[in-house]
Amino acid sequence: TQLLEQSPQFLSIQEGENLTVYCNSSSVFSSLQWYRQEPGEGPVLLVTVVTGGEVKKLKRLTFQFGDARKDSSLHITAAQTGDTGLYLCADLTTSGTYKYIFGTGTRLKVLA
Amino acid sequence: GxxxxxxxxxxxxxxxxxxxxxxxxxxxxxxxxxxxxSLGQGLEFLIYFQGNSAPDKSGLPSDRFSAERTGGSVSTLTIQRTQQEDSAVYLCASSFTGNSPLHFGNGTRLTVT
Structure with a gap:
């Protein structure tokens, strides 16, 4: 069974700081996705990466996919209070049926 | 929409x-x-429906949990004889096909007293 481990588990920073969170898989990713979940809401898709070594940018967010497709990072530049939330990585596993599994999550709090 | x-x-x-x-x-x-x-943690898979295929129930934690999807649309998750450890947020998501990105609802917060 594939396991997705995220680190750190919690992160509290000041507005304007930079940060990086990580997602590591026990097996090769099929189709890695990053989601952000705000309190009281469901997760919302940020990005999908499929190619090893791929880098995608979404405004101040930079997503990197490891060459071996077993790890990924999310870097936020000049964090804002609006970035506060739970960041989740997910993979589409095809063991048996298509099924999305999620990582343990990184809870980010950006302080004004 | x-x-x-x-x-x-x-x-x-x-x-x-x-x-x-x-x-x-x-x-x-x-x-x-x-x-x-549970408690703002990651998401634990419970069950997956795809079209008219038999559902993947591999994530259901016990036989107290069941789910159905009528007419390929609305789904109901039923928990029988609830226990305190069932307290959690239950999230539903749908996607256009089995390998399309997920769209989530805002969840149901269940508290068992």
Whole structure:
């Protein structure tokens, strides 16, 4: 069974700081996705990466996919209070049926 | 168009009672998932419906949990004889196909007293 481990588990920073969170898989990713979940809401898709070594940018967010497709990072530049939330990585596993599994999550709090 | 709708948004029940949670997916989405999230943690897969295929029930934690999807649309997750450890947020998601990105509802927060 594939396991997705995220680190750190919690992160509290000041507005304007930079940060990086990580997602590591026990097996090769099929189709890695990053989601952000705000309190009281469901997760919302940020990005999908499929190619090893791929880098995608979404405004101040930079997503990197490891060459071996077993790890990924999310870097936020000049964090804002609006970035506060739970960041989740997910993979589409095809063991048996298509099924999305999620990582343990990184809870980010950006302080004004 | 409307997103994924879940009801109720909050449910408080006594230990031992049965509860039903409802999910209305996005129209035209063939895949529907249920996940459980405890105390702001990651998402635990429960069950997956895809079109007319038999559902993948491999994530259901016990036989007290069951789910159905009627007419390929609305889904109901039923928890019988609820226990305190069932307290969590239950999230429903749908996608256009089995390997399309997920669209989540806002969840049902279940509290078992």
């Amino acid at each position: 409307a997103g994924v709708s879940q009801s109720p948004s909050n449910k408080v029940t006594e230990k031992g009672k049965d509860v039903e949670l409802r999910c209305d997916p996005i129209s035209g989405h063939t895949a529907l998932y249920w996940y459980r999230q």
